[in-house]
Amino acid sequence: MPTPALRSVHVHPVKAMRALTTSEAEVQPWGLAGDRRWAVVDAENKVVTQRRHPRMALASAEPLPGGGVLLSAPGRPALAVEVPEPSATLTMEIFDKPVETVPADGAADAWVSAYLEGDFRLVHLDAPEHRRPVDPEYALPGETVSLADGYPLMVTTATSLDALNSLIAQGDHAHEGPLPMGRFRPNLVIEGTAPWAEDGWTRLAVGEVAFRVARPCGRCVVTTTDQSTAERGKEPLRTLARHRKQNGRVIFGQNLVPEHTGTIRVGDEVKILD
Numbered sequence: 468m469p470t471p472a473l474r475s476v477h478v479h480p481v482k483a484m485r486a487l488t489t490s491e492a493e494v495q496p497w498g499l500a501g502d503r504r505w506a507v508v509d510a511e512n513k514v515v516t517q518r519r520h521p522r523m524a525l526a527s528a529e530p531l532p533g534g535g536v537l538l539s540a541p542g543r544p545a546l547a548v549e550v551p552e553p554s555a556t557l558t559m560e561i562f563d564k565p566v567e568t569v570p571a572d573g574a575a576d577a578w579v580s581a582y583l584e585g586d587f588r589l590v591h592l593d594a595p596e597h598r599r600p601v602d603p604e605y606a607l608p609g610e611t612v613s614l615a616d617g618y619p620l621m622v623t624t625a626t627s628l629d630a631l632n633s634l635i636a637q638g639d640h641a642h643e644g645p646l647p648m649g650r651f652r653p654n655l656v657i658e659g660t661a662p663w664a665e666d667g668w669t670r671l672a673v674g675e676v677a678f679r680v681a682r683p684c685g686r687c688v689v690t691t692t693d694q695s696t697a698e699r700g701k702e703p704l705r706t707l708a709r710h711r712k713q714n715g716r717v718i719f720g721q722n723l724v725p726e727h728t729g730t731i732r733v734g735d736e737v738k739i740l741d
Contacts, residue, residue, distance in 0.1 A: 471737035481528040483516040498619035618722035630662035674735030685716035
């Protein structure tokens with residue numbers, strides 16, 4: 468078995484929009500630098516994701532100096548959005564949990580509203596004190612997260628995807644496979660492990676940064692969304708429901724919490740600590 472190593476790193480500047488691949492990233496207490504610091508909310512200030520709007524997969528947000536983003540999407544002109552001045556905050560909801568954010572300007576709201584064909588706003592998570600706590604059932608005191616669903620980072624393994632694709636190939640919807648890793652929208656992808664080895668991890672180190680494994684990642688309808696076309700199918704949820712179910716949830720990957728800060732790079736050695 469080869470030495471486990473970091474195969475790829477992915478950030479999502481705007482929650483639910485296209486993932487960007489990078490060769491290295493700074494690990495902050497609440498996630499990778501630049502990952503899910505922006506989000507779209509609806510008229511009720513609830514988070515908007517690919518669960519309801521799969522076309523978000525086709526929209527892209529390229530990082531700009533200073534923390535802004537360059538928005539682009541099919542049929543829409545690109546728009547540069549600067550980090551808003553910290554003024555009055557907007558309380559948004561992520562799965563019934565409140566988060567204090569700062570609204571972007573009217574041009575950004577108009578852009579996302581036109582693309583998603585509704586009444587939407589773009590918001591930014593600015594100050595560390597606005598990070599929300601990780602689920603206390605699985606967190607240690609003081610652990611926080613940005614605008615990710617629940618945990619600072621999510622890791623998957625290449626061999627587990629291979630194993631899953633083998634199972635899909637044996638099922639009723641084999642024509643949908645093999646699926647790419649992008650369906651699972653991870654931050655870190657590790658290679659060189661045994662399939663499903665991550666089920667037994669409790670701590671690991673990627674290069675100079677150690678992480679605590681909080682819990683397996685429950686999967687939703689977003690994984691059935693083709694990230695290049697926004698079309699939906701049945702897989703991988705159908706196969707995961709048959710082979711990868713735990714406590715009533717289908718699972719793939721693990722949620723991570725950093726134990727300290729540092730920089731991780733593609734090719735870094737991965738050590739399983741516990």
